[in-house]
Amino acid sequence: MLDDVMMALDTVLPRLAAVTGTPGVAVAVATSSELRTAATGFADLGAGRPMTAETVAPAGSLTKPVTGLAFLQLVEAGAVGLDTPIDQVLPAGLRGADPAPVTTAMLAAHQGGYYSDIVTAVAHTAPAEPVLDYVRRRHEAGRAVEYGGVLPLVTAPGPYSYSSFGVGVLGGAVEHLTGEPYGARVHRDVFAAAGMNDTSIDDGTRNPWAPGSPDRNTGRATGYMAFGDWCLPSPPLRTSAYPGVGMHTSAADAGRLLQSLLRTANGDRGLVRPESLAAMVAPRVPRPSQHGVRSFSGLTLELADPELGDDWWWGHTAAFPWGFWWEARVWPHRDLAAVAVGNRWDMARFHNPASRSAPGLAVEWAGRWAVSGSPAKLPDMDGRPRWTGPRPTPESSRWMGILAGERTHGLLGITDPLPAATLTAGARSLGGADSGGWDPDAFVRGVEQARAAAPDPDALGALGRDLGPAAALWMLECGASSADVTMPVGFYARAPR
Numbered sequence: 001m002l003d004d005v006m007m008a009l010d011t012v013l014p015r016l017a018a019v020t021g022t023p024g025v026a027v028a029v030a031t032s033s034e035l036r037t038a039a040t041g042f043a044d045l046g047a048g049r050p051m052t053a054e055t056v057a058p059a060g061s062l063t064k065p066v067t068g069l070a071f072l073q074l075v076e077a078g079a080v081g082l083d084t085p086i087d088q089v090l091p092a093g094l095r096g097a098d099p100a101p102v103t104t105a106m107l108a109a110h111q112g113g114y115y116s117d118i119v120t121a122v123a124h125t126a127p128a129e130p131v132l133d134y135v136r137r138r139h140e141a142g143r144a145v146e147y148g149g150v151l152p153l154v155t156a157p158g159p160y161s162y163s164s165f166g167v168g169v170l171g172g173a174v175e176h177l178t179g180e181p182y183g184a185r186v187h188r189d190v191f192a193a194a195g196m197n198d199t200s201i202d203d204g205t206r207n208p209w210a211p212g213s214p215d216r217n218t219g220r221a222t223g224y225m226a227f228g229d230w231c232l233p234s235p236p237l238r239t240s241a242y243p244g245v246g247m248h249t250s251a252a253d254a255g256r257l258l259q260s261l262l263r264t265a266n267g268d269r270g271l272v273r274p275e276s277l278a279a280m281v282a283p284r285v286p287r288p289s290q291h292g293v294r295s296f297s298g299l300t301l302e303l304a305d306p307e308l309g310d311d312w313w314w315g316h317t318a319a320f321p322w323g324f325w326w327e328a329r330v331w332p333h334r335d336l337a338a339v340a341v342g343n344r345w346d347m348a349r350f351h352n353p354a355s356r357s358a359p360g361l362a363v364e365w366a367g368r369w370a371v372s373g374s375p376a377k378l379p380d381m382d383g384r385p386r387w388t389g390p391r392p393t394p395e396s397s398r399w400m401g402i403l404a405g406e407r408t409h410g411l412l413g414i415t416d417p418l419p420a421a422t423l424t425a426g427a428r429s430l431g432g433a434d435s436g437g438w439d440p441d442a443f444v445r446g447v448e449q450a451r452a453a454a455p456d457p458d459a460l461g462a463l464g465r466d467l468g469p470a471a472a473l474w475m476l477e478c479g480a481s482s483a484d485v486t487m488p489v490g491f492y493a494r495a496p497r
Contacts, residue, residue, distance in 0.1 A: 005029055005366055006036045008374030013040040013362065015378075020344070021229050021389075021430055022358040024051025024221065027340035028255025029366050032263045037252050043221040043343065045231065045428040053252040056198055057221040057341050058320035060119070061164070062254060062328060063201070063247035065280075065316060067171045068108055068300030070186050072276040079177050080104060082279065082299075086112070089173045091132060096139050102157045104170065108299040109284040112166040113157030115144040116492060118412065119164055119239045119321060126238065126416075128204025131182055134240040135172045138165065145413050146492040148455030160285045160297060164244030167300060171243020182243055193271055194260045196253040202238050202246045220248075222426065223323015226344045227400050228389010228478040230438075233426035234323030234345065235408055235418050245320065251341050258315075258330055258337035265332040281314045310334065313367065317354060321345065322407055325352045327363040331370075338366040347403050348389075348478035350486040389478045391429075394439035399471050399485075401446020402463065406487050409447075409454035417451070420444045457493035464489075 009027060017025045017040050024041035037053030074080050080089050082105040087095060089104065102112045129137075143149025155161065175182040183201035191199045223234035239245050264270040264277045272280075283296035283303055294305040303314045315329035328339040340359035346352050354360025369375075390396065404423075408414050424440035453459035464485040472483035480486060 001370055002029060002031065002034055002036050004374050005369050006038055008369055008378060009038045009362065009366060011378045012365070013038055016358050016361055017041045017342070018430075020342070020356070020358040020361075021226055021231075021346075022342040022344040023224055023231060023430065024055070025340060025342045025358045025362060026051050026053045026055060026251035027338065027359070027362045027366065028053055028251045028258075029336070029338045029370075030255050030259040030262065031335050031337075032259065032266055032268075035252075035255050035259055037255065039251070043219060045222070045224070045430075046233075046426045049219065051221065051343070052219065053255075054198060054250050055219045055221045056248050056250050057223070057324050057343065058202075058245075059247040059249045059254065059318055059326055059341075060245045060320035060324065061318035062249070062316055062326055062339075063243065063245050063318075064164075064167045064300040066186050066190050066247060066257075067167050067174065067182075067243045068280055069190055069271050070174045070182075071104065071108065071170055072272045072280065072299070073189060074174060074177055076273060076276055080173070086169065086173060089177055090135075090169075091176060094132065094136050094139065094172070095169070099139075100154070100157050104173065105284070105299060106157060107166045107170045109297045110160055110162045110166060111158055111285055111297075112161075112163065112169065113155050114161060114163035114166040114169075115151050115153060115155060116146065116161070116163055118146060118492070119237070119241060119245045128202070128238070129240045131168060131172045131175055131203070131240075131243060135169050144492075146411055147457040147460075147489065148413055150457055150493040160287055162287075164239075164241045167244035168241040170300075174243070190257075190271060191253075194257050196249065196256055199247065199249040199253045201242050202248060203242050221324070221341075221343045223320070223343050223345065225322045225347050225400075225404055227347055227392075227396075227403075229430040230389060230392050230400075231344070231428055231430060232400065232404070232423050232443075234321065235404070235423065237321060237408075237412070237414070245318075251339055254326070254328060254339040254341075255337065258328060258339055262330055262332065262335065262337045265330065266335065311371075315339075317360070319345070319352070321412065322347065322404070325357050325359050327354050327357070327359040329363050329367060331367055334367070334370055336367060336370050338363040346479060347400075347407075348475050348480040348486060350488055390474060392435065392438040394437065394442045395470070396474050397437075397439040397442040398446035398449075399467060399474060401443040401448075402450045402467070403446075403486070404443075405447035405450025406454070406460050406464070409451040410457070410460045411488060411492060413455050418447055420447060457489040460487055461489045
């Protein structure tokens with residue numbers, strides 16, 4: 001079965017990367033006894049370095065199940081329970097003087113009463129902050145990070161509210177209970193135990209961004225902010241919320257983790273016992289879903305509708321700003337797992353759904369072909385350059401800078417200036433088209449224009465509206481789903497979630 005699936009993926013991956021405008025894609029597919037990989041494109045366009053299954057990239061929310069596994073290991077050891085109030089396993093007063101009652105399982109299922117806190121990103125040169133210090137500081141501030149803290153950090157617990165910060169609190173409990181740094185704990189008891197030799201947590205003990213780091217030696221992917229087929233390297237960011245989004249891994253290593261969990265789903269004792277994994281994949285609360293497709297949250301895992309029967313899967317979609325998307329799924333009834341990464345963030349749409357991203361489609365098709373068999377005919381590359389958007393101009397170069405600056409200095413609240421020279425020097429067209437209209441100085445002016453307005457959401461929203469219909473048309477040409485400049489002010493600074 002894997003022979004046919006991987007042969008089909010080898011054929012379709014180059015086309016899939018091309019039509020989605022993704023510089024590089026890597027995928028791993030596993031049964032409980034075999035693991036195969038495939039890759040296409042480039043980990044770095046400027047250097048011409050190919051993407052491989054061993055290429056390391058920030059894995060964003062794929063870190064959350066790692067924290068869930070570390071927590072369930074402590075449950076198995078009797079150190080904590082699923083219904084234990086979180087404040088019993090944190091330093092006294094860490095969440096304030098009178099915190100709302102929240103259990104450990106509620107945090108793991110995104111019911112802990114925290115607003116989004118996308119990644120709590122900081123510049124990669126900022127010193128790492130111990131997770132317990134970070135959790136205490138954020139509670140003392142009492143505000144969500146997006147747009148300078150317009151929304152409160154805490155809301156009523158119980159309803160589903162996706163939060164990397166909430167999983168960070170759970171990671172703080174793992175650290176406090178064990179008396180060992182979170183990163184060291186998961187490296188030994190999850191990564192090493194699963195054979196994930198190229199995987200790390202960016203917690204300051206091993207900085208994947210540093211020159212000479214092991215990740216750079218094995219090849220670290222460059223993420224790209226994409227505007228049609230025009231790509232700029234994403235700004236190097238790190239996060240204080242590393243139990244939620246701080247893992248750096250490869251498709252091959254992530255595949256090893258899923259394979260280990262697949263074996264546990266089949267009854268083997270692995271990183272956790274089968275009954276612990278069963279608790280992680282039990283539906284706990286519905287997740288907001290588009291187009292009427294039901295999904296649920298388990299313990300740090302996302303679950304498909306159980307009514308799918310043998311087609312049911314669990315896993316996680318993940319991203320890291322502004323350049324990486326991942327998709328990871330396990331179909332336990334098929335004895336199949338698949339994970340893929342692509343180094344593109346489509347800035348014209350903000351969100352990159354699995355049905356429109358190269359990693360999402362690669363994983364979905366692998367799962368489908370494992371059951372139905374691969375199609376008899378797959379599209380061949382026709383050899384023509386791909387063109388998925390307008391050529392850059394001085395004015396659109398400025399618009400690109402405004403979007404990059406709004407996302408980084410506004411949404412993420414980073415005050416340090418972006419490394420403009422590095423970003424502009426790495427800009428490339430995927431289609432190999434004439435770059436004569438590209439204006440690096442205009443891009444930098446746009447970034448600074450957004451930085452001057454940040455983090456005020458009203459000022460940034462007004463800046464987006466002032467760009468006018470020319471920018472709206474440009475967004476549509478770049479693949480936007482509506483004629484709006486995609487600044488997510490309304491979602492992250494206005495409406496309760």
